[in-house]
Amino acid sequence: MTRQSPVRLGIQVQPxxxxxxxxxxxxxxxxxxxxDIVFNWDHFFPLTRGHEGRHFEAWTMIGAWAEQTERVEFGTLVSCNSYRNADLQAxxxxxxxxxxxxxxxxxxxxFGTGAGWFHQDYDEYGYEFGTPGSRLDALAEAMPRIEARWAKLDPPPTRRIPIMIGGKGEQKTLKIVAKHADIWHSFVSPADLPHKLDVLARWGDAVGRDVSQIIVSNELSRHRVDLDHADALYDAGVxxxxxxxxGPDYDLSPVTEWLAWRDARNG
Structure with missing residues (x-):
């Protein structure tokens, strides 16, 4: 994967x-x-505290972020493909x-997307949960439709919208990443990343795409500023x-520490 890209920091404001x-x-x-980037997530219920409490929907929220912000990039980490028709998503x-x-x-x-996984979202809102395989098949079918719809819309997007795909499965997910993604997001450990990147490269060869420019994305520790772990992820290509x-109180003190680390890495 490309190692010339600058380090970027994205904060997921969990709604x-x-x-x-x-x-x-x-x-x-x-x-x-x-x-650099502000994300939310695409769920209908909290993921902590027993899945009870205040919560807001993702896409209407990022429409507001689009208007209120001036510089920062933004998106959903990641959107669930199951919840919206592919052409509508586009x-x-x-x-x-x-x-x-x-x-x-x-x-x-x-445009962050993935196959979905949270059973309660599906049950409460009336979506068919299926299996991990069927949800990944649906994502694979949706991506060409999304890209084709972008080419048909009037007016078209203002730029080639970056596609971020989340997941680490070697048989289906990384194939979809190889075909469509500009950014690959996962929670893979530094020790396991070389193997996953090798699988991704092999899928790139299979689908006829150079995947060397795909940006590798990974999660930082939520509990402490672990610079050793971040350095190891960086060395592995992230x-x-x-x-x-x-919420309810969004503590930004770790963000300032990570921004200093980012800036030091970018020199």
Missing amino acids: QHASYSAIRDTVLRLEDLGV DMARTIDHISAKGDGPGRFI RLFTLGIS
Whole structure:
């Protein structure tokens, strides 16, 4: 994977256990601090505290972020392909891309997607859960439709919208990454990343795509600033580092430490 890319820091503002005003203010503070990307997640219920409590929907939220922010890129880490028709996803992404464009500049939306996994979301909202394999098959079928719809829309997106795909499965997920992704996100350990990247490279050969420019993304520790772990991920090829923060009070003190590490790495 490309090692010339700068280190970037993305903060996932988890839309749980908080008022929307707290979420909005946190996004603005993160942009002012200088983070590169702000993410949310695509669920209908909290993922902590027994899945009870305040929670907000992802795509309507990032439409607001597109308008309220000026510089930072943003997206969902990651959207669930199961919840929305593929062509609708493409149109929503294109619209958010245009909303986020300021002046003559391009949009700032990153299209993050994955196959989905949280059973309660599916049950409560009436989606068929299926199996991991069937959900991955649906994602593989959706991606060409999304890309084809972007080519048909009037107006088209302001830029080639970056595609971020999450997951680590070697038989299906990494094949989809090889065919479609600009960014690959996972929670793979530094020790396991070389093997996964080798699998991804082999899938690139199989589908006829040079995957060397795919940005490798990984999660930072939520509990402490573990520089050794981050350095190991960097040495393994990671260039986009993400950190999740949760409500009701979004603690940004770790963010400032990670920004200093990012800046030192970028020299």
